[in-house]
Amino acid sequence: MHEFTIARSICRAAAEHTGDAKIDFMRVEVGALAGVSVDALDFCLGEMAGEAGLGKPEIVVEEVPAVLKCSCGKEYQTFELLEGCPSCGGFDREIISGMDITIKQIENGKERK
């Protein structure tokens, strides 16, 4: 249950980004290899946003696939790390992304895109 600490870091980063303004909407992406429970993080963010001065934003937390690059040259997305490359079946792969937690979108305008 380390999602509480991560939620605090996210809220701090968001508050810093907006100059402590209230926001309406925030979308957070969690990489498939981040080692974080999406549900727990969603819950913690909901609890902490107000305290961090962000108001009562709508919060969306999404798990995104890892991006791997295989030695055969194929770059692909997956949630299933135990499955080989869709092109050659191999496992000699480099992890391009999937370990990060990223704030993808913050909105405080009245009109949402």
Added chain:
Amino acid sequence: MTADGKSQDAVLKVADKNASIAEKNRRTFAGQGLFVANLIGSPGCGKTSLLEQTAKHFGRRMAVIEGDVKTAFDSARIAAAGVDAVQIETGGACHLNAAQVAEAAAKMNLSKVDILFIENVGNLVCPSSVDLGETVKVAMVSVPEGDEKPAKYPALFVRAAAVVINKIDLLPYTEYSVNRAAGDSRKLNGAVEVIALSCTTGKGLEAWFEYLEKQTASAKRPAT
């Protein structure tokens, strides 16, 4: 955020305070020529037993930071094995953090130490994504836990440079497949070192010591 408060896209990587302290630890450890292993495994997989056996081989060339939710039992075991050990009680937290490690390391005399072990809180989930500034993560599993652990906890095993499979003396009594656990570990990280051993019988420990000697030698070489 734009001045008129209109909606906008933001891409903000969340790098918490822990990450910057971990980087500082890493630089400090590298400057000392220390090889630092963050040992991560379930409660009861044999982390402290492995360190006791390792202490018999390396003696005062190694030191240990012990993480537990409660009690100093484990640091007492390590100290009894004759090496320097500092206990961190997390008081409920499921993993160690970089600041705790920095504080513990500052209390130790590491000038003659080659290997610093950080025994994390027994847990296969939370410690895997919290950087302590270690040189490598070592994932530890044991035969009675079942051979599907690497498959079930990929976030740890993609990050682990070495996987230790302990309690192989119990293989005759279980259906555990070392090949499956090792194979899944290699699918998750092609460069991983897999070492199967028994802290009870001592079988396989030589390979573990050899791995550590190799890592220690490369940690001592100045970075180019």
